[in-house]
Amino acid sequence: MPSNESKLTVVGAGLVGSLLSLYLARRGHTVEVLERRADMRRETLDAGRSINLAISTRGLHALRQVGLEEEALKHAIPMRGRVIHPVKGELAFQPYGKDDSQHINSISRGWLNKFLMTQAEATGRVSIRFRQRVTQAAPAAGALTVLDEATGVTREVRDAVVFGTDGSGSAVRQALQSQAGAQADSQTLGHGYKELTIPPGEGGRFQMEKHALHIWPRGTYMLIALPNEDGSFTCTLFLPWEGPVSFASLQTPAALEAFFQEQFPDAKALIPGLVEEFFSRPTGQMVTVKCAPWHAGGSTLLLGDAAHAIVPFYGQGMNCGFEDCVVLDALLSKQPDWAAAFSEFERLRKTNADAIADMAVENFIEMRDSTADPRFLLEKGVEKVLLNAFPGEFVSRYTLVSFSRVPYRLAYGVGSIAGGIVSELARELKRPDDVDLDRAAKLIRGRLTPFMEEHADGFRLEG
Numbered sequence: 309m310p311s312n313e314s315k316l317t318v319v320g321a322g323l324v325g326s327l328l329s330l331y332l333a334r335r336g337h338t339v340e341v342l343e344r345r346a347d348m349r350r351e352t353l354d355a356g357r358s359i360n361l362a363i364s365t366r367g368l369h370a371l372r373q374v375g376l377e378e379e380a381l382k383h384a385i386p387m388r389g390r391v392i393h394p395v396k397g398e399l400a401f402q403p404y405g406k407d408d409s410q411h412i413n414s415i416s417r418g419w420l421n422k423f424l425m426t427q428a429e430a431t432g433r434v435s436i437r438f439r440q441r442v443t444q445a446a447p448a449a450g451a452l453t454v455l456d457e458a459t460g461v462t463r464e465v466r467d468a469v470v471f472g473t474d475g476s477g478s479a480v481r482q483a484l485q486s487q488a489g490a491q492a493d494s495q496t497l498g499h500g501y502k503e504l505t506i507p508p509g510e511g512g513r514f515q516m517e518k519h520a521l522h523i524w525p526r527g528t529y530m531l532i533a534l535p536n537e538d539g540s541f542t543c544t545l546f547l548p549w550e551g552p553v554s555f556a557s558l559q560t561p562a563a564l565e566a567f568f569q570e571q572f573p574d575a576k577a578l579i580p581g582l583v584e585e586f587f588s589r590p591t592g593q594m595v596t597v598k599c600a601p602w603h604a605g606g607s608t609l610l611l612g613d614a615a616h617a618i619v620p621f622y623g624q625g626m627n628c629g630f631e632d633c634v635v636l637d638a639l640l641s642k643q644p645d646w647a648a649a650f651s652e653f654e655r656l657r658k659t660n661a662d663a664i665a666d667m668a669v670e671n672f673i674e675m676r677d678s679t680a681d682p683r684f685l686l687e688k689g690v691e692k693v694l695l696n697a698f699p700g701e702f703v704s705r706y707t708l709v710s711f712s713r714v715p716y717r718l719a720y721g722v723g724s725i726a727g728g729i730v731s732e733l734a735r736e737l738k739r740p741d742d743v744d745l746d747r748a749a750k751l752i753r754g755r756l757t758p759f760m761e762e763h764a765d766g767f768r769l770e771g
Contacts, residue, residue: 317342317452317468319480321436323417324612324629325473326424330374331637332471333433341428342440342454342465344474349422360534360542361420362387362412362521362623364710370630373637376427380420384413385535391520393531393574401520402688406695410711412623414521414534442474445483450607469646472610473629476595476617481610485599492599497619497672499529499546500555500591506578508539515578516541523675524572529553530675531572543579545586546672555591594619596665602654606646609653611636616661621672622709624664624716631713632657660716667709667720687730689740694730694752697745702726702752703760718766725756 316332318325321343329339363384371377388411389403404410428434443462444453452465472480485492509515514535516522522541524531528548533541548554558564561583568576576582597617603609612629636653643649674684694702705723708714714722729751733743760767 315468316340316471317450317465318471318473319442319452320344320472320474320478320612320614321421321425321438322473322475322612323421323424323626324632325471326421326428327370327374327630328471328473328611328633328636329428329434329436330424330431331633333428333431334374335637335640337433339428339434340465341434341436342442342452343436343438344441344457345438347436347438348418349425360536360544361415361417361626362534363415363420364412364623364627366624366634366713367627367630368413369713370634373634374427376423380415380423381413383419383423383537384415385537386411386519387414387521387534388519389521391517391522393522393524393572395526395571395573400685401517402685403692405707405711406692406699410707411519412521412710414536416536417626419537442479445470445480445608447480447484447487447604447608469606470608472608472614473612474614476597476613478610478614480608481597481599481614484601484604484608484610487601487604490599490601493597494599495596497594497596497669499548499672500593502545502547502555502586502591503589504543504545504579504585505581506533506541506543506575507580512539514539514541524575525675526571531575532675533575541578543575558586561587596669598662598665600654600658602658603647603650606648606650609636609650615657616665618661618665618668619672620668621675622664622668624668624709628661628664628716663716663720664709667705667716667723683734686737686740687734690734690737690743691726691730693740693743694733694748698749698752701757702729702748703756715766718763721759721763722756725759729755 316337316339318329318339318341321341325341329341332339368377371380388408389401392400392402404412425436429436439457441455441457442452443455450468450470452470453462454465455462470480472478474480484490506515518535522533529546531543531545533543535541550556558567564583564586568582595617596619599615602615611632613625616628618625635656639649639652643652691704695704695707703722704726705719708719708722709716732751733748737743
């Protein structure tokens with residue numbers, strides 16, 4: 309394994325950087341973490357930019373490896389499915405899994421980040437320096453030029469192994485991309501987002517179903533809401549930047565209130581600070597980043613959003629970044645040097661990161677549009693029937709992504725096959741329970757089983 313005499317520098321003390329520093333400290337390394345922001349445990353940062361987190365099997369497994377899963381779950385709220393809010397009519401519940409044991413968990417980004425930073429420092433091997441901005445990087449040398457924004461002093465960090473976990477706008481990635489032969493594809497979604505709040509009711513009561521992710525799907529745009537520990541919900545409005553219904557069209561309080569009254573009347577009644585929050589909070593953008601390389605020899609490596617930023621619509625950004633830490637840690641146990649470990653890490657993770665990036669964009673379309681479509685609801689019903697009728701034989705893409713550690717690229721492949729089977733079986737149906745199980749068995753064993761057998765090693769990963 310790589311020597312623990314190496315000086316390690318982690319750029320970015322966000323979720324992935326903080327967890328990575330814990331993993332490295334556990335291996336006996338001394339780690340310095342450079343964070344551009346102030347210490348969020350002492351100052352309030354970036355109001356309106358949270359997009360609550362949905363932690364699931366991959367992220368929980370990563371926390372379990374460093375003994376933190378149990379404490380994290382004390383601060384998480386299980387979400388067993390989606391509650392769909394139509395403009396008019398009754399709410400509809402769509403379960404995530406075959407039963408309530410398969411659920412994702414709403415957790416505060418701020419709480420989890422603070423918790424991980426504190427746990428990293430508690431190892432005695434991790435020091436976090438705040439308001440440190442990387443102005444230049446030489447990836448092949450593991451060298452950084454760092455500006456201390458508190459003092460105005462610039463210093464050189466040399467002879468280090470550098471881990472870039474500095475997010476979608478990564479300075480470390482930009483330096484890597486300046487090398488000959490580097491490739492980068494950064495695509496900004498044509499939608500932005502705005503954070504709003506449904507406060508708790510009297511006595512801290514949740515004003516909507518607590519154990520669900522709430523969605524108001526409206527075709528080209530949507531509103532979602534995730535529960536918080538204090539009884540509130542963090543809402544996120546996703547709108548196109550431009551167009552007849554867009555952030556550009558909502559320029560006045562009157563226009564905003566009329567829009568919410570028409571499209572989200574039940575939510576509007578629960579958001580007393582709608583106008584103030586909408587016009588005072590920043591409008592965030594969302595980006596997909598696909599790039600190569602992720603490393604420079606044994607000197608620099610990208611992880612998390614710095615390597616593979618994805619849009620938030622599969623709830624996998626953090627889970628994928630945490631899984632990076634698990635994979636790298638396993639490689640460091642058996643690879644003879646940093647360069648070999650980094651090369652193998654990129655080989656293993658790149659195809660999976662690209663797969664979840666594509667699935668996240670596809671799921672955006674499903675969430676904002678398809679979730680309200682009767683045909684979609686019928687197919688979801690058929691999918692649930694098959695999950696229960698053919699345990700271990702029929703699996704869905706969502707199940708593999710959220711409730712297993714099967715590689716994302718295999719989940720993508722399964723989704724294509726399983727989705728085709730479901731669509732074929734549902735074509736003439738009126739009710740999910742009327743699905744022809746004999747025909748289903750033939751389709752599953754003729755199409756899905758061979759794929760899973762071909763990739764049997766990947767499907768052995770448990771949750």
